[in-house]
């Protein structure tokens with residue numbers, strides 16, 4: 001069965017009975033595969049849905065993951081009933097997913113919106129910060145115990161380093177000689193990169209319910225006025241630290257270049273982007289943050305950037321089992337770009353800290 005037939009069949013299983021027109025592959029994320037499927041209604045008007053093939057190598061417990069998403073979206077919906085929301089379709093046996101062999105499918109409404117990978121407009125950035133801050137606040141009273149840990153130790157940087165060390169030892173893809181310099185740098189900054197993880201182990205930072213994958217393209221915006229409609233990609237909603245959400249958002253949005261840009265010398269943190277995002281994020285969250293959380297927001301950006309460099313490098317050394325790649329060196333280029341960004345963050349740490357203080 002080719003993909004076209006497969007998607008048609010998946011839609012049928014999710015009880016869509018309209019006339020199938022075709023699909024478009026959506027460039028969304030580095031882990032799952034996403035398709036926009038297009039239909040014609042009886043009256044001839046078009047209607048689309050999103051179908052995703054969840055990567056079960058990354059998410060070993062996809063059923064638990066869907067349970068998390070259900071609970072979290074219901075919790076938010078109860079608080080803001082009229083708001084735009086992701087809605088997961090159900091199969092004939094009332095499941096929000098369809099397992100077929102190795103494939104794990106799910107289907108949601110398609111929300112007409114715009115997303116941004118790279119944006120400098122402070123208005124958009126403030127709105128993105130606000131959206132993630134608001135998301136965080138909406139889940140402040142959500143019972144952490146209800147959540148499955150969809151990827152255990154997801155932002156446990158120490159554990160990420162241990163995994164890297166194992167990959168180095170195995171050298172499964174024979175790529176070790178190409179990555180000596182990157183490894184050396186990451187080992188040199190290991191303790192600093194593990195600041196958040198270590199503080200968490202010592203009980204110095206509170207666990208919250210966090211999004212954990214706060215790329216700015218996970219916020220859908222209204223194309224008319226650039227207001228934020230909804231935060232998407234709830235696969236990694238888990239107990240986490242505020243710095244995981246803040247740091248990852250800055251890592252992605254405030255970089256002068258995209259995260260896989262091969263011109264490493266252009267990578268770095270744009271402080272105006274940092275400021276706009278921080279203003280939005282802190283406008284929602286400042287009142288609830290502890291002094292330790294505030295003090296580590298700037299450092300969280302470095303931690304999350306170094307952590308992702310470790311993950312990209314680990315994947316490259318292993319022969320790319322985890323992240324989708326477009327060409328053989330993709331994970332190496334990603335690693336180098338994140339390292340360049342991390343270095344610039346260390347240079348600008350005092351400025352980032354000062355901006356955070358200025359937002360309070």
Ligand code: GN1
Nearest residue numbers: 028029030031032058213233236308
């Ligand atoms: C993955 O697939 P996507 O783009 O939502 C990854 C994130 C990384 C990101 C880097 C579950 O997110 O942790 O920061 O790639 N998600 C997972 O682009 O591993």
Ligand code: MG
Nearest residue numbers: 029213233235
């Ligand atoms: Mg994601």
